[in-house]
Amino acid sequence: MSLVIKNLVAGVHGKRILHGLSMTVGAGEVHALMGPNGSGKSTLSHALLGRPGYVIESGTATLDGTDLLALPTWQRARAGLFLGMQYPTEVPGVGLVDVLREALGAPEADIAAAMRVEAERIGFDERFLDRALNVDLSGGEKKRNETVQLGVIRPKYAILDELDSGLDVDALRAVSRRVKEATQEFGLGVLAITHYNRLLAELTADVVHVFVKGRIVASGGPELAAELEKTGYEPYATDAGDDDSQAGGLDDLFGSP
Ligand code: ADP
Ligand code: MG
Numbered sequence: 001m002s003l004v005i006k007n008l009v010a011g012v013h014g015k016r017i018l019h020g021l022s023m024t025v026g027a028g029e030v031h032a033l034m035g036p037n038g039s040g041k042s043t044l045s046h047a048l049l050g051r052p053g054y055v056i057e058s059g060t061a062t063l064d065g066t067d068l069l070a071l072p073t074w075q076r077a078r079a080g081l082f083l084g085m086q087y088p089t090e091v092p093g094v095g096l097v098d099v100l101r102e103a104l105g106a107p108e109a110d111i112a113a114a115m116r117v118e119a120e121r122i123g124f125d126e127r128f129l130d131r132a133l134n135v136d137l138s139g140g141e142k143k144r145n146e147t148v149q150l151g152v153i154r155p156k157y158a159i160l161d162e163l164d165s166g167l168d169v170d171a172l173r174a175v176s177r178r179v180k181e182a183t184q185e186f187g188l189g190v191l192a193i194t195h196y197n198r199l200l201a202e203l204t205a206d207v208v209h210v211f212v213k214g215r216i217v218a219s220g221g222p223e224l225a226a227e228l229e230k231t232g233y234e235p236y237a238t239d240a241g242d243d244d245s246q247a248g249g250l251d252d253l254f255g256s257p
Contacts, residue, residue: 001027001064003081003157003189008059010047017043019214020059025157027064027187030180032200032225034193035211036233041193042086043214045159049073049083063157077103080156084146084163086193091133096145099133100152111152118151119144122174139166147175150182157189158182164199176202197225212236 003025010018017040025031035041047054048061050073061068066079091099100111115129124144134142143163150158160179164172180203182188192203200208200222208224209216210233217236218224 001156001187003064003191004060004062005048006060008044008047008061009057010043010054010059011057012043012046012054016057017214018047021211021214021216023191023209023216025189025191027156027189028183029206030183030190030192030203032192032194032205032208033211034195034208034225034228039211040214041211042161045083045085045161045193048159049076049081077155082150082153082155082158084143084150084158084160086161086165088134088142088146090135092135094133095131096129096133096149100149103153114152115148118148118178121151122147122178123171124148140168140171143167144171144175147178150188151178154182154186155188157191159191159193161193162195163192164194164196172198173202176200179203197229200225210236 005024006022008018008021009016021044023031033041033044043054047056048068050069050071056069063076063079063081068076068079068081071079097108097112097115100115101108104111116126119126119129122144124141124147128137128141128145129148131137134145137145143166146163158179163175163179167175176199179188179190179192183190190203192199192205194200205222205225208220208222210218210224210228212233
């Protein structure tokens, strides 16, 4: 039981970003993916979910044996993959309960009840639950909204893209604790994209990956995240995979400058 990514080469809008990425996240495991701005962390999350504009050139991704890349986005979600977006999308006119009802096909009353339980668990004010999806929420409130969805949907694997951004210390602790509990409660496997070791205080990582220019350049235990906090990514700087050196293979939709 695992989310297996093998030799993934992918890009967006004619630019190759991921240069052969492999990783295996087992059920119940927490993997942290840490890397500099622009290294392609969010690209990985979008490519795995099949966001339009993202092109997979080669490689595979399977979820408990299901070929994710062959499926439309909604079926990837149905197969058990969840994305907590770095910048959650605002959807005016659509309530959280509507989204979760579509996702789960359960009666509205059950979903509303589960939403309230999950909100309470992370100290998220219930009045936010009745707003249109992410509309008029602060950055941190959006992240907590994503966490409520995670708890109600109970996916098999979750990619959490900078779940910590915008959260105050109390919210950060509550949210990371909730995600950790999910690994035990329903065997959630987590790929946590983050810049900060503080997310990993409660959400302890089994494996930490250092990700630079579209490649994993080091993997280790939690001590690696602590070390990164001190050294930054400089020791891992690499000339390989320079943005333009490996262009080609994707249609360059906007033309090269
Ligand atoms: P990270 O999440 O690690 O900060 P991203 O995956 O967001 O990095 O971005 C990786 C690279 O891809 C960056 O150079 C970024 O400018 C580029 N990029 C991201 N999205 C697009 C897009 N829609 N069109 C063109 N380039 C993009
Ligand atoms: Mg990002």
